[in-house]
Amino acid sequence: MIDSTAVTWEAPDGDHPARRAAWSSMAAVSAGHKADWLRLFTPDAVVEDPVGPSMLDPEGKGHRGHDEIEKFWDGHVGSVREFHFHVRDSFANGPCCANVTSITMTLDGGTTMTVDCVAIYTVDDAGSITSLRAHWEPDRAMATLTSPKAGA
Secondary structure, eight states: OTTTEEEOOSSOOOHHHHHHHHHHHHHHHHOOHHHHHHHEEEEEEEEEESSBTTTTBTTOOOHHHHHHHHHHHTTTGGEEEEEEEEEEEEEEEEEEEEEEEEEEEEEEESSSEEEEEEEEHHHHHSSSSEEEEEEEHHHHTTTTOOOTTOOO
16 A cells, blocks of 8 residues: 555545556655566556656657666656655546646755646556656646745
C-alpha cells in the first residue's frame, strides 16, 4: 500500500491492472525505490514525461527501454527530495489507466514545484507497464516554483 502522506487518492479506485501499475509506480517513486520502479516496466517500455519535446526530452521521443528509463530516473526523478501525488480522477479501461493528478515535488533546499497532469499508464497482459505518457505543460509547472522564505 502507498504511504498515505505521499499520495492523496480522491478518484475511483476499482481494481484494474493499469491502475495497480500506476499505484505501484507512485509508491516506488515516492519511496525513492528506483529498482522497484524499473521492475514495473517491460524491457521495451517507453516513458514520455512530458509527452513531446521538453527540457527533459529535447527530441520528444521518450525514454525507451530500461537503460534510458533508468537515466531518466537518475537525471530527474532521483533529484527530487519528496513527492506528493494528488490523484483527483482516474479512468481505467482496456489496457490503460488515465489519472488526473497534481504532483508536488520538493527539492533540496525546500523549493517546490507542482505539475498538473494526465498520466496514462498502459500495461501488457502480465500487468507490466509498456508505456507511461504524462501530459503536462512545462511552462505551467515552472510558474508554480516556490522557494522557502529566508529565515523560515
